[in-house]
Structures are given as structure tokens and as C-alpha cells.
Amino acid sequence: LGPTLCIGEILAEIVATTTGNGFLEPVPMIGPYPSGAPAIFIDQAGRIGGAAAMVGAVGDDDFGRVNIARLKRDGVDVSGIHTDPTLPTGTAFVRYRPDGARDFVFNMWTSAAGALAWTDAVDAVCTRAGHLHVMGTLLGHQTIWEMTERAATMIKARGGTISLDPNLRKELRGDPQTGSRFAQMVGMADLLLPSGDELYLAADLPPEAGEEAALARLFDLGVKEVAIKRGADGATCALPDGSRIHGAAFAVTELDPTGAGDCFGGAYVACRRLGMPVQQALTYANAAGARNVTFRGPMEGAGTRTELNDFISNTKRLA
Template sequence: MRDGEFPFFRLRLFWSCAKVFGRKGGRAMRVGCMGELLVEIMRDKVDVPLGVPGVFLGPYPSGAPAIFADCLARLKGEVFFVGAIGRDDFGFLVLERLQKDGVDTSGIKILDDFTTGVAFVTYFSDGSRRFIYHISRAASGQIFPEDVREEDFVKVDLLHVMGSTMLINENCRASYEKAIRIVREAKKRVSFDPNFRPELLGKDRARELFLPILRESFIVFPTEEELSVLTGEQDPLKAAEKVLSEGPEIVAIKQGKRGSTVVTKQGVYTLPAFPVEEVDPTGAGDCYCAGFLAALSRGMSVEEAGRFANAVGALAVTRKGPMEGAPTWEEVKAFLERF
């Protein structure tokens, strides 16, 4: 038990999680997700700017919502995805990867008039990264409210919202707003990963868009920087308390090489990272979210879910490519047995 945590409140949170993640007939939790499908092309070394001629690696199937969906499917979750690709080799690369790993891709449309989205990325020694995106005017940005069918989203147990998709354009925002309305009217829950991208939209506008989603969410998965964007508070724990005061019950702070901190009204859980050799950090946060939800759906406590998610994120960085390190449930369990 953590400081300030009382058994009664811990039990109340357990039952709240059970209500969200309990399934009839023992079926897997069904999660709805929507957003950008793209390929990622990256520098082969750190500290090389994108504007300098040199070597790039890829294309790799990517897009934050797609990475999340793929990882959750590999962890035995049931995932339904809405998105768009172009009728081109990049699009089919992403689509085939999702299908191979078990994602329900019936909500993905293939467009003749738009090419598949592309992201160019480079990393620097200080942990920062730079992107150049081809998204809003690519197939990735062609998601519209009519693509969000009520008959699909009333069947999900939880809707996972990606902030990066909300930042793309107005039609993507309207699509997610419709999905959230359908899910909440069906008395299902929402998880929210802000996934803030300053290359897509400024902080003030992002905060304006994110706050209504935050208030509809059961779980929020921010980084420390994103907590500051959401609340204006620099201290992560104080910022997390502000988020909890808006309605969410769990704030799982992704802290990269330091692991994660899970904050609830019942307690604070500081969970160290696992030691691994980092090859490519792309997508680790998306995989963390998938791991956390997969663990909760299997009946783990919030603290156990955070530790499991740390393991998923650790394994995700051990291979080059955003989806390449996404582990299976069995691989995560075997990894945890070593610690």
C-alpha cells in the first residue's frame, strides 16, 4: 500500500476498473481506435538533421493509433480501427501488418485520390526528435464523421483517443467527437493519450481541444510535457492532481527511461523502467498504453498494470521500427519473470 492509500478506496478503484473492463462470457475486451495510418522513414543515426543528405531507413508501418492498435492486438486484445490509406505500396504495408497481427481493419478505407501518409523523423542525443509530416492532405487526414458508424462503436468496451489525430484537421476532430459521443451514450469508457505534436498544432489550441476529451476520460496517458500542456502546471504530481479533479480516475504518466508514475485519488505508484538496450524509442509510449489496458483487462491492479506496461514499453524499444518491437503477451510474461 502506498502513502495516503486506504484499502476501502483501493477496493473502490478495483470495482471501477472491473466495471470498465469486465466482459460477458469471458470474451476479450474490445477497444475502438481511430486515426492516422502512415509509414515512417527515419535517419539511421542520431544527431543527423532531416535536411542533410544521407541515409534513411524505412518505410516502417506507423502512426501512433496504429502502433497502439497493433500492440494491443498482439497482447490478445480485440481492436477495431477506423482510418484511411492510399491505394499504394505504403498503404498496403500498413494494412497487411495490422491484419497479420489481428486488428479488425473493416473500418479502414482505401482511397484512390490520396496517397498514404508519411512521417520523416530524426532523433538527437538529448532525447528530442524532429518530424516532417505528410498527413493532413494525405489519406491519413481523410477521416470524416460518416466513417464513424454507430453500429461499430456501440460494440466497443472502450474507446482509445489519440490526441495526435485531433490535431490533424477539423474533419478528424469531428470524427473523434462523434465517436466519443456514441461511446459515452452507450455508457462505455474512454482512455486518452494526448500524444501532443507541436508540428501539427500549437499548445494553446491543443489544450483547448484536449480538455473536453480529458473530462470524458477514465484513464489519461500523458508525458510530463503533456501534463504541462494540459494544466499549465510544471510539477507532474500537482498536474496529475489537476487532471484527476477534472474527472479521470487514473493518470499514467509516461516517463521514458525513468519508467512511469501512476496517479489515482487513492495513491501514487512510482514504477521504475526495466534495463534494456534501446535501439529505437519510436512507439514505446503507444505500446505502454496498450500494455496498461491489456493488463487491466486481465484483472491486474493499477500498480501491476503500470509495471506490465513498463515491460511492454521496454521491449518495444529493442528493435528498429515503430511496430517491430511490439511484444506478445507471452513475451512480456517471460520478460517479467527475469525481474
């Protein structure tokens, strides 16, 4: 029923090669790496196979060209990516602290990514798409919200499906407008991909209510599948018929945790849309998340099905 679509920011990431606190002194850095959570998601989906498409914007510069070339290479339809003649590609400068926390300098909303607009090319992609993946992080941005709502409505109207990563940022959590947008997307979503406390956020219940109560609430709202990401504890898929299917994580040494959740999501959605059973989709998704953290750079470890099969054969599973 048409490609899996993701709308949102495309960034170039430059990452410090040493850990420490921020950027107040010169530090050696490497990059540019293609990045942006929606781009990471769709790149992994494209690598799995099945159609994938991206709506976003880059500048007419090498950071933009690096991103477009990567997505194209990995099978993503880039016709919905606008090259803005006046603004640069968005950037993220990242430095890890010794404890794994990260310091960022972002140039997102004042870059091409922030000037995204509904164009004929966007309309054409949304008309073809069979699935929309929505990122909670983007619900606070007015234009992206309007585009997301429009695309979601179009795709639903033609029988397509929606997945939601309910990764609402902490600073957006008390905001009533973001809250109502979030509730609207939970109500439209077929598949949810929560991690941490996001299951409860989506169900609008306190964590004390417990996982089953939260799942029951979500299924009442029309959600048909919930894939709960549990980091090094793998992931569990819950279905309205009561089945709870667990996939163990893979034992890896984490080099760069950025992008694990997005690679998990991209692989899971692509596998399910290809008709794979839940258990197989969980295996690929856990492998995609784990493989990605073994590479420096946010999407450098996204894997093709062949690469993921090799990874699965050669990597021990936890528990």
C-alpha cells in the same frame, strides 16, 4: 463491452540508417515500417489480447497493405480502415541526429490519412466499441476532432470508457479552439496517460502546483485513473482513493525511441480492460515501452503477452 478503438493516422515510416542532420544529402534509408501513433497504440493493444479496432485510412498501395497486414496479424479489427482509391498512404521520413533529436519529412494531411471521413464502416465499429483511446496530437485536425467527439459520445452513452494521451503538440498549446477541445476530452476521460509536463497541461495548473494538486484537480473532473509515464524512471499509477502504485522501468539499450509511449499506452489500456490489477498492467506497459525501443522501427518491438513475459523474465529492472 466491445473493442478498444483508436482513430487517427496510419503511416509508412522510412528511417535513415545513419544519424545526421536532415535529408539535404542522399542517405541510406530502410522501411517501410508500419507507423502512426494511433496505429502503434492499437497494434500493441491487439498484441496483448482482448479486442482492438482501428479507424483510419490508407491508399491503395503497398504502404497501405503493409499496415493493414500488420494490424490484422496482431489481432486488430481493420474493418474501419478505409482504402482511399485516389490518395497515397501517409509517409514519415525520419532521421535521428546524434543527440537523439529527430528530423522529419511528413506527408500526412495531404495523404489518405488526412481525408478520413465518417462512413458506415466507421459507424459500425464505433457502435461496437467499448473504449476509445484519444491522442492529444490529433485535436487540432477538424475532421478527426469531429469524428473523435462523435465516437466518444457514442461510446460513453453506452457505458464505455475513454483514455486520453494528453500529448498536445507545443505549436497547438496556445490555440483557444484546441484548448477547449482538449479540456472537453479531459472532462470525458476515465484514464489519462501523461508524460513530462502533460499532467499539468491536463489539470490546467502550473508545474509548480505539484503532482498531487494536479492529480486532485483531475480526479475532481471525473478522471478515475492516471498512469504517469516517466521514461527510464518507469511509471506511476494514481487512483482517486489515494493509492500511488509505481512500476520500475526495465534496463535496455535504446535503439529507436519512437513508439515507447504508444506501446506503453496500448499495453496499459489492454491489460486494464482485461481486468488485470494496476501493478500487473504497469509491468506489462513498462515492458512494452522498453522492449519497443530496442527495435528499429516504430512498432517493430510491440510485444505479445508471451514475448513480454520473456522480456520481463530476462531483463533487469531499474531501481
